[in-house]
Amino acid sequence: MQPLSPQASTQAGGVPAVQIDALERRFAFVHASWHEDIVQQARAGFTAEMQRMGVPADLIDVFKVPGAFELPLYAKKLARSGAYDAIVA
Numbered sequence: 001m002q003p004l005s006p007q008a009s010t011q012a013g014g015v016p017a018v019q020i021d022a023l024e025r026r027f028a029f030v031h032a033s034w035h036e037d038i039v040q041q042a043r044a045g046f047t048a049e050m051q052r053m054g055v056p057a058d059l060i061d062v063f064k065v066p067g068a069f070e071l072p073l074y075a076k077k078l079a080r081s082g083a084y085d086a087i088v089a
Contacts, residue, residue: 025055025086026059026061026084027055027059027061028063028084029043029046029060029062029088029089030062030063030071030074030087031064031065031071032065032070032071033064034066034067034068043062047060061084063078072089074089075087075089
């Protein structure tokens with residue numbers, strides 16, 4: 001896998017618009033089950049932003065862990081697998 005190469009341009013208001021070449025890329029979103037109502041809002045926002053940047057939702061794998069303690073442990077496990085270009089926790 002090669003590093004992500006976002007193509008930047010500028011949106012209204014000077015905010016950079018990023019387009020990700022998502023071909024054959026995988027993304028992981030790891031979240032805790034604690035305060036799931038809040039976490040689901042973060043997940044929905046992340047997925048929407050990724051789609052806006054050209055990444056279809058089916059390239060994002062979602063993993064649920066019991067709590068905050070397990071987040072970095074599971075993210076490390078996913079990173080070591082080599083299956084993901086980016087891991088969000």
